[in-house]
């Protein structure tokens with residue numbers, strides 16, 4: 001069987017602003033949208049980034065001690081089958097999964113191709129980034145977006161208010177290779 005390959009923009013380890021607990025966050029490469037004020041322009045091109053197999057990503061994930069794995073982008077649902085496989089294997093390792101997407105949950109559910117990964121998503125941060133709608137939630141970039149807990153590909157709970165303490169956060173992470181990455185959802189990043 002051909003290995004599952006994902007186009008990856010970047011990976012950050014030991015992040016606490018991209019979901020609950022200590023996480024590894026993988027930004028996937030490629031996005032069809034053109035949100036004004038996009039906070040991750042380099043992740044939009046479909047030809048950028050690096051191909052990585054799900055096997056290699058799982059080796060990296062299981063080398064750390066994480067509560068969960070977050071996928072961002074770019075648009076993770078544009079790579080539905082390898083994303084599904086990655087999330088399935090993350091769950092098997094006992095970690096939770098969180099995916100940031102520009103689609104709404106309802107749009108994903110209505111599309112048989114895009115919806116493939118939903119079965120293995122525990123938290124979905126959904127909806128397009130709309131910079132004119134202020135967010136008070138630490139996990140969303142704009143106020144139209146929601147933090148949803150999913151179970152069996154259905155909305156189990158809307159947790160947006162639970163993460164809305166008015167304190168958006170960002171963090172600076174220095175990797176083993178010295179690379180500095182700034183991540184999060186406060187005004188440093190959202191223009």
Ligand code: SF4
Pocket residue numbers: 031032033034035037038039040041043044073074075102129
């Ligand atoms: S969905 Fe995200 S990566 Fe794509 S254009 Fe909008 S803000 Fe940028």
